[in-house]
Amino acid sequence: MPDSATPLRKDAHLDLCAADDVQPASNSTLLECVHLVHCAMPELSLADVDLSTPWWGKTLKAPLLVTGMTGGSDRARSVNRDLALVAERRGLAFGVGSQRAMAEHPELARTFAVRDIAPTILLLGNIGLRQGITLGVDGVRRLMDAIGADGMALHLNAGQELTQPEGDRDFRGGYSLVQALSAALGERFLVKETGCGLSPDVARRLADCGVRTLDVSGLGGTSWVRVEQLRLKDGPAHEVGELFSGWGIPTAAAVATVRRVVGPHIRLIASGGLRNGLEAAKALALGADIAGMALPLFRAQQAGGVAAAELAVDAVVRALAQALLLTGSRNVAELRTQPKVVAGPLKDWMGSL
């Protein structure tokens, strides 16, 4: 059944994410508990630092992904196109937001189309778990092919759905869908959370279903429970939304503990609250292969279009390269082997999970 509310809801989400307090200050990624150790004698030139990263037969110039955000309206179209252009120019990966609107209204496909201006980027399609179950494997593959994507992201957002009055309440059947999509799409398939994090147990089960790429999207950045709560008037649902605005696994804890259980062969994306290149470096040092960002790049695009988003990305890449040099690391693989100090509550999470 087509849902004409989907594009409207998407624009309301963009309004809230552009200006409101969608990152509760009391939430944290716990990346502040990670201290990379300074190397006073790096014996490297900045030009020696190599950020290039292979992914599905392509090579990113830096291990960065603009994680899926939007599509479905004219405003969303310009966000997608501006950020895809930045990804093309800077050699990064880029994901569109949920293609549910396009599945329900095929004429909205143009709001997700970026291949004409970003012919070489690693491009990810996106659909939610419930819509994936409704569409089935063939329907999901059609969404991916329709935008010329290299692979498909399946997003998990139970926390958001439960806060949304019109949201889903039934989350059964997820692993069967994941298994079917893994079998059909092979390695060109990833599963992501949306700001509440993947636990090691869920990550292990997803890997057992054949998933080769996981985006932990942990707590500490955009809270989708908070976004939905901001859409609600006062009342019991608003209160419960407030209560769960801090729900989730901090990004640093998710990366470190998921890497421990899935082993070295799963591609791991760290996202959720990464706000600069130093935080990206810490996430990579904890075991991520790629760092993902959504809100800061969306806000930069809203403030100043392509030019502002490009500046934001350049600052991230610069700080990341600097962190590698200052730890004496030529590349991310070397960064992982350097000593680091893990302090405070992150140590507790890592010890308990």
Ligand SMILES: Cc1cc2nc3c(=O)[nH]c(=O)nc-3n(C[C@H](O)[C@H](O)[C@H](O)COP(=O)(O)O)c2cc1C
């Ligand atoms: C405006 C906006 C829209 C989003 N829409 C989607 C979506 O459609 N599908 C999805 O998988 N994630 C979506 N996300 C979640 C992000 O991909 C990411 O997992 C989450 O925001 C945490 O990253 P951040 O703290 O850097 O924003 C959205 C995020 C933002 C800011």
